[in-house]
Amino acid sequence: MDDRLRRSMPLFSMGIVQNLTGLTARQIRYYEENALIEPERTEGNRRVFSFNDVEKLLDIKSLLDEGVNLAGIKHVLSSKPVEANQPLNVVKQKKSDLSDADLMKYLKSELINAGKFGDQAAIQGEFSRFFNQK
Amino acid sequence: MDDRLRRSMPLFSMGIVQNLTGLTARQIRYYEENALIEPERTEGNRRVFSFNDVEKLLDIKSLLDEGVNLAGIKHVLSSKPVEANQPLNVVKQKKSDLSDADLMKYLKSELINAGKFGDQAAIQGEFSRFFNQK
DNA sequence: TTTTTCTGTAAGAAAATGTAACATAGTTTG
DNA sequence: CAAACTATGTTACATTTTCTTACAGAAAAA
Numbered sequence: 583m584d585d586r587l588r589r590s591m592p593l594f595s596m597g598i599v600q601n602l603t604g605l606t607a608r609q610i611r612y613y614e615e616n617a618l619i620e621p622e623r624t625e626g627n628r629r630v631f632s633f634n635d636v637e638k639l640l641d642i643k644s645l646l647d648e649g650v651n652l653a654g655i656k657h658v659l660s661s662k663p664v665e666a667n668q669p670l671n672v673v674k675q676k677k678s679d680l681s682d683a684d685l686m687k688y689l690k691s692e693l694i695n696a697g698k699f700g701d702q703a704a705i706q707g708e709f710s711r712f713f714n715q716k
Numbered sequence: 717m718d719d720r721l722r723r724s725m726p727l728f729s730m731g732i733v734q735n736l737t738g739l740t741a742r743q744i745r746y747y748e749e750n751a752l753i754e755p756e757r758t759e760g761n762r763r764v765f766s767f768n769d770v771e772k773l774l775d776i777k778s779l780l781d782e783g784v785n786l787a788g789i790k791h792v793l794s795s796k797p798v799e800a801n802q803p804l805n806v807v808k809q810k811k812s813d814l815s816d817a818d819l820m821k822y823l824k825s826e827l828i829n830a831g832k833f834g835d836q837a838a839i840q841g842e843f844s845r846f847f848n849q850k
Numbered sequence: 851t852t853t854t855t856c857t858g859t860a861a862g863a864a865a866a867t868g869t870a871a872c873a874t875a876g877t878t879t880g
Numbered sequence: 881c882a883a884a885c886t887a888t889g890t891t892a893c894a895t896t897t898t899c900t901t902a903c904a905g906a907a908a909a910a
Binding site: 851852853854855856857858859860861862863864865866867868869870871872873874875876877878879880 | 881882883884885886887888889890891892893894895896897898899900901902903904905906907908909910
């Protein structure tokens with residue numbers, strides 16, 4: 583049960599971690615700057631990494647290889663799910679100062695026009711999904 | 717049960733999707749280029765988006781707001797878990813042509829040195845995690 | 851003393867978006 | 881219907897941001 587402790591025990595120097603992960607020291611420091619890891623420090627200010635740090639760096643490495651950027655890596659490592667978006671999470675911007683009611687009116691009028699595209703009569707049915715709830 | 721069908725039915729024009737999502741046409745086209753969405757086309761080559769497309773774009777939008785890049789978004793939307801890394805997924809590179817055995821030897825010698833940092837006697841225990849399996 | 855590591859800064863590459871030019875589709879109106 | 885708009889499409893180039901690499905000087909560790 584002190585596994586948690588053992589895994590966060592500071593053990594590895596920068597040089598070793600470079601070899602273990604294949605990341606450069608500069609990269610590792612950069613990731614620390616961006617709060618992806620938080621290695622301990624010696625009295626002399628050298629970083630000392632734990633197993634957790636190393637494993638996290640290995641995860642980071644594999645995500646980097648996929649081209650995922652730091653923000654993405656943060657997201658994945660903290661595995662926030664994508665917040666489920668509401669029935670319709672309309673973004674206002676531009677037409678910014680519309681009231682919700684106005685916005686809905688706008689959408690309805692726009693959407694009615696959508697009829698031109700496909701000729702599916704089901705459009706009416708879809709509207710209910712957007713407008714008939716709440 | 718034809719919900720699936722309804723949700724993938726092409727309904728929305730580019731302009732409407734811009735308003736619904738707050739993304740620019742340029743962005744939306746770029747995401748299509750990168751295979752995040754696959755809107756249908758009219759005979760005249762205009763894009764027509766489904767509900768699924770719009771919802772995906774809303775997810776993309778919220779990830780973008782977090783600073784996640786396309787690779788990251790792809791990863792999240794397909795929600796691949798980070799592949800669990802093996803007990804020690806050593807990266808060779810640089811010292812590239814070592815055999816696995818040589819590499820293990822190298823790691824052991826390096827790791828033994830690690831003792832200098834912390835003075836925790838538990839290091840020996842940790843080694844087993846790395847070397848005593850398989 | 852020699853080797854590592856630290857911080858900071860600058861230069862370079864790549865990703866994402868903006869912008870502009872010009873063609874075609876679809877809509878609206880006289 | 882035909883002329884006039886407006887929305888979209890494609891392509892190419894410019895700009896911004898993010899990440900990596902390289903370098904310099906100082907301190908720590910061997």
